[in-house]
Amino acid sequence: MLRVLQQEQSRHAHRIVACNISPQMLRIAQRRLSQLHPAIEVRCLDAHGLSGVAPDSFDLCSISLGLKICERHTVLQEALLVLRPGGRLIVLEASNIPVRWLQNVHLRYMSICMPVIGWIATGGDTSAYRYLLRGVREFPTAERLAHEIRDLGFQDVSFERLSLGIVAIHVARKPPRPTSGEPTLGSAASGS
Numbered sequence: 001m002l003r004v005l006q007q008e009q010s011r012h013a014h015r016i017v018a019c020n021i022s023p024q025m026l027r028i029a030q031r032r033l034s035q036l037h038p039a040i041e042v043r044c045l046d047a048h049g050l051s052g053v054a055p056d057s058f059d060l061c062s063i064s065l066g067l068k069i070c071e072r073h074t075v076l077q078e079a080l081l082v083l084r085p086g087g088r089l090i091v092l093e094a095s096n097i098p099v100r101w102l103q104n105v106h107l108r109y110m111s112i113c114m115p116v117i118g119w120i121a122t123g124g125d126t127s128a129y130r131y132l133l134r135g136v137r138e139f140p141t142a143e144r145l146a147h148e149i150r151d152l153g154f155q156d157v158s159f160e161r162l163s164l165g166i167v168a169i170h171v172a173r174k175p176p177r178p179t180s181g182e183p184t185l186g187s188a189a190s191g192s
């Protein structure tokens with residue numbers, strides 16, 4: 001987000017809300033964002049229930065490396081609620097390398113290196129890194145996540161793999177409001 005904002009020409013064109021459940025993380029974000037984009041509002045919110053955010057109020061909702069540590073269906077449903085019809089969802093998340101043997105090598109590498117790096121970085125506590133690794137192992141494949149996003153009611157779902165598939169970016173849209181005269185979901189269902 002910081003990189004996009006740095007490139008942005010019209011710095012005050014949008015209202016941007018940055019959310020996190022952790023006040024400590026928000027203090028760091030506040031410090032960094034205030035120099036970059038004074039219009040960013042930093043709010044302590046739980047992604048499972050964005051209290052105080054009006055339904056249909058955001059053009060874009062993005063979440064990065066958060067779905068695997070949250071109850072993802074609840075978070076995605078909440079995003080669907082606060083997006084305006086036609087609004088866009090962007091999810092960046094750890095994913096799978098589609099070549100099975102390479103994915104196995106990657107997971108083996110992660111299960112050895114991540115705890116060691118974590119142990120060095122934290123002075124002996126590897127728990128957070130083991131927890132992250134479990135999230136990576138148990139998270140759905142990019143294709144599966146795309147299905148889940150579609151099943152929750154989004155449309156135009158697509159994804160792009162980065163770094164061979166170690167991470168993926170999923171993009172989707174909240175369906176636009178039906179124009180007048182167009183059959184609604186309810187009337188289509190009753191006609192079938």
Ligand SMILES: C[S@@+](CC[C@H](N)C(=O)[O-])C[C@H]1O[C@@H](n2cnc3c(N)ncnc32)[C@H](O)[C@@H]1O
Binds near residue numbers: 020021045046070
């Ligand atoms: C792995 S970090 C990712 C941070 C950042 N989005 C990034 O891409 O570098 C996960 C972040 O999600 C936040 N988080 C965890 N549970 C959350 C929740 N229920 N609602 C909002 N934020 C949450 C954590 O505080 C943490 O900052």
